[in-house]
Amino acid sequence: MLVLLLYGLGALLYASSRITREPVDGLSHGRVYHVLVTGSDSRENLTRRQQRQLNVGRDTGGTRTDTIFVLSIKGSRAAMLAFPRDLFVTRCDGSTGRINAATSIGGMSCLAETVSQVSGLPLRHAIQIDFRGFRDVVSAVGGVELCLDQPITDRDAGIDLPEGCQQLNGVDALGYVRVRKIDNDLERIKRQQQFLKALAGEIATPSTVLNPVRLYGTAGAVGGALRADDSLSSIDLLRLAIGGRGVAGGKIVTETVPATPAVVGGAAVLQVTQPAADTLFERYRSGAIFEAVPSSDRTVAPEDVELAVLNGADVEGIAGQTAEQLRAVGFTVRSVGNAEPTTTTVVRYPPGRDAEARTVAAQAPGGDIAIEEDAGVDVVTLVIGSSG
Incomplete structure (x- = not known):
């Protein structure tokens, strides 16, 4: 799942209750x-009509993985490492071949073990989304806006997108991330990463997080779309949500496993390029990769911040709900109350407390949040506006 926001414990628990869980080895x-x-290419439980509606064709037998990446999270910062589907590796059972066939050998367990063997990364959890689930998530947020430098047409993927900015619905979005015929696997990964950032941004907009109907619709769609290991908890979802805020806010670095085109046994594949790959894997293992995540200003740990939360949105209960979400990630909320109605969400801080204010702005729900010094307040104060 690449993101639920820190807003509404009920929505988070609702999403968690809808996830399909299974035992996964190799974690x-x-x-x-x-x-x-x-992302799985499985057509399981899709009728012929649904396959036509999604433009995914008939089941070709077996389950392969269309998209593979490791999402690494540190607070509100995130790093994404993509594994090309054609990467030639030794899989969990000792066989060699494309990495995306590991799922057909032994499900998520085999893929998790294979990714860990290739990269040396210890994986805490494993999450999978299928075609219909992806479509449902995009539809739940009302579509995602993308700007294309050139038109994209692919009959097999069922898309014919013009150049320029446009709102993609669930079916068009699925075609966009799946299209293969216009370029190679590495370029396809770049499109997928671009789209996931845009989707995270859409989920983070005030029109989603401040609208209970859309929020719960999105939570239900995300939860219903996911298959995950049986140890994934609501706290883990909260941690993913915080990382998702980082993705939406641009606090993410995206990388792809270095690979070189090759032909093995008559098949066109990608072989891991060394030593570049091992160098990159070590940056992810050690956490050094987060040093590359955009971060313009210093922040502090949530546990070191006391704040007040005020309702300026004229939405009943919104300050209390937001306060509970902030407490859940470590903030100390000293007081909750009302403010004069305002459209803008702002964090006001006493002189010298700017780092604390940035921490609150980075993890509070909503879209763009202003930060202002205010000598009239004695504690960092989050004022929630009606437009986020």
């Missing part, structure tokens, strides 16, 4: 929080 704890995220 372990490491110093960095790594989650395997995959």
Whole structure:
């Protein structure tokens, strides 16, 4: 799942209740929080009509993975490492071939073990989304805006998109991330990463997080779209949500496993390029990759911040709900109350407390949040506006 926001414990628990869980081998704890995220090409439980509606064709037998990446999270910062589907590797059972066939050998367990063997990354959790689930998530947020430098047409993927900015519905979005015929696997990964950032941004907009109907619709769609390991908890979802805020806010670095085109046994594949790959893997293992995540200003840990939360949106209960979400990630909320109605969400801070204000702005729900010094307040104060 690449993101639910820190707004509404009920929505978070609702999403958690809808996830399909299964035992997954090959998971372990490491110093960095790594989650395997995959997109499956399975047509299981899709009728012929649904296959036509999604433009995914008939089941070709077996299950392969269309998208494979590791999402690494540290607070509100995130790093994404993509594994090309044609990467030639040794898989969990000792066989060699494309990495995306690992799922057909042994499900998510085999893929998790294979990714860990290739990269040395200890994976905390594994998450999978299928075609219909992806469509449902995009539809739940009302579509995602993308700007294309050139038109994209692919009859097999069922898309004919003009150049320029446009709102993609769920079916068009699925075609966009799946299209293969216009370029190679590495370029396809770039499109997928671009789209996931845009989707995270859409989920983070005030029109989603401040609208209970859309929020719960999105939570239900995300939860219903996911298959995950049976140890994934609501706290893990909260951690992913915080990382998702980083993705939406641009606090993410995206990388792809270095690979070189090759032909093995008559098949066109990509071979891992060394030593570049091992150098990159070590940056993810150690957490050094987060040094590359955009971060313009210093922040502090949520545990070191006391704040007040005020309702300026004229939405009943919104300050209390937001306060509970902030407490859940470590903030100390000293007071909750009302403010004069305002459209803008702002964090006001006493002189010298700017780092604390930036921490609150980075993890509070909503879209763009202003930060203002205010000698009239004695504690960092989050004022929630009606437009986020």
